[in-house]
Amino acid sequence: MAKNTTDKVRNGRATPTSRPSDSLTKDTLLEMYWKMLLSRRVDERAWMIHRQGKIVFHISAIGQEAIQVAAAYTIHLGVDYIVPYYRDLALVLCAGVTPEDFMISLYGKEGELSSLARQMPSHFGAKPFNIVSTSAPVATQVVHAAGMAFAIKYRIQNELQDPNDRTQPRLAVTSLGEGSTSQGEWHEAMNWAGVHQLPFICIVQNNHYAISVPVDKQMAVPNVADRAAAYGVEGIIVDGNDVLACYDVMHYAVQKAYRGDGPTLIEAKTYRMTPHSSDDDDRTYRERSEVDAWRDKDPLLRLANHLKAQGLLTDAVIEGYDKRARKIVDEAQRAAEERPYPPGESAIAPVYAEAN
Ligand SMILES: Cc1ncc(C[n+]2csc(CCOP(=O)(O)OP(=O)(O)O)c2C)c(N)n1
Ligand SMILES: [Mg+2]
Numbered sequence: 001m002a003k004n005t006t007d008k009v010r011n012g013r014a015t016p017t018s019r020p021s022d023s024l025t026k027d028t029l030l031e032m033y034w035k036m037l038l039s040r041r042v043d044e045r046a047w048m049i050h051r052q053g054k055i056v057f058h059i060s061a062i063g064q065e066a067i068q069v070a071a072a073y074t075i076h077l078g079v080d081y082i083v084p085y086y087r088d089l090a091l092v093l094c095a096g097v098t099p100e101d102f103m104i105s106l107y108g109k110e111g112e113l114s115s116l117a118r119q120m121p122s123h124f125g126a127k128p129f130n131i132v133s134t135s136a137p138v139a140t141q142v143v144h145a146a147g148m149a150f151a152i153k154y155r156i157q158n159e160l161q162d163p164n165d166r167t168q169p170r171l172a173v174t175s176l177g178e179g180s181t182s183q184g185e186w187h188e189a190m191n192w193a194g195v196h197q198l199p200f201i202c203i204v205q206n207n208h209y210a211i212s213v214p215v216d217k218q219m220a221v222p223n224v225a226d227r228a229a230a231y232g233v234e235g236i237i238v239d240g241n242d243v244l245a246c247y248d249v250m251h252y253a254v255q256k257a258y259r260g261d262g263p264t265l266i267e268a269k270t271y272r273m274t275p276h277s278s279d280d281d282d283r284t285y286r287e288r289s290e291v292d293a294w295r296d297k298d299p300l301l302r303l304a305n306h307l308k309a310q311g312l313l314t315d316a317v318i319e320g321y322d323k324r325a326r327k328i329v330d331e332a333q334r335a336a337e338e339r340p341y342p343p344g345e346s347a348i349a350p351v352y353a354e355a356n
Contacts, residue, residue, distance in 0.1 A: 070246030179210020240268025
């Protein structure tokens with residue numbers, strides 16, 4: 001991408017002729033909309049069954065789907081390393097995790113995909129899709145991603161991997177919240193990625209809160225992306241509720257990583273539409289008017305309006321998608337409910353390796 005085009009993308013003002021998202025076909029755009037919608041409906045159901053007392057915990061991706069779907073549509077899914085965080089439901093659904101897998105996690109049932117139900121739900125991991133398991137301490141995944149990106153660069157430099165071999169991982173993409181960038185691990189990983197100019201993309205989903213702590217109590221600079229330069233990493237800010245703008249910056253960062261041109265930090269400015277988790281009551285620390293103001297910027301609504309204006313989507317099609325999503329979610333929930341719990345004696349089975 002030419003420098004001036006990059007600058008335009010960075011400022012969120014890419015001209016129509018220069019945007020990678022302009023090349024997206026109608027089918028792909030509708031598929032992206034569908035993925036965002038499906039994630040939203042799965043997520044809403046999780047809140048509902050929590051309130052019904054059927055599950056004990058949920059942490060939500062609602063409002064943050066745009067950057068996640070954009071990431072999924074720009075990397076090589078199933079091959080590149082995805083090192084997600086707990087709000088990346090839309091991303092992992094695109095990568096191959098199914099609504100049924102997610103429901104099984106929520107219910108903690110046998111065969112749970114990420115950790116055989118040892119971790120909390122939403123601590124995603126799925127070996128078949130190169131989704132790397134996350135730990136509960138925030139930001140630790142960023143160090144893992146930088147390590148994987150280092151391994152890719154090492155293999156390429158030592159001719160153990162052809163840089164154009166599309167069957168091998170060519171980048172590591174990770175995400176976290178803006179509050180988690182206060183953790184030491186984030187700084188260490190960013191430094192490592194910068195020093196070695198790694199094929200590494202760090203997506204910061206800046207949803208303005210870390211539980212009850214607003215972003216201006218978290219850091220003294222207005223943007224997480226401003227910190228990237230200190231590590232020799234390019235920092236880009238994007239409207240995290242505009243899936244096409246997110247696609248443009250992700251496309252830029254991914255192609256740059258594939259060329260061996262180094263790491264990128266993408267700060268997607270968005271908003272946490274729900275309480276932090278099902279254990280939180282956000283009425284104690286933020287005004288309803290603030291939450292309501294963000295409803296108009298809902299990324300799902302915005303994409304629907306855009307596609308309708310382009311003549312690519314109609315209310316009837318949306319209704320059809322909704323029906324389809326409801327059926328999928330109903331079936332996923334039923335399947336999870338019918339499944340047994342893991343047997344008690346299996347509790348430590350996958351924890352310790354067999355003695356040789
Ligand atoms: C090291 C560590 N400290 C504290 C916590 C508890 N905790 C879990 S999520 C969270 C807030 C993170 O906020 P942010 O990074 O902005 O992500 P968001 O939840 O807003 O997406 C905290 C403090 C933790 N899991 N790990
Ligand atoms: Mg946050």
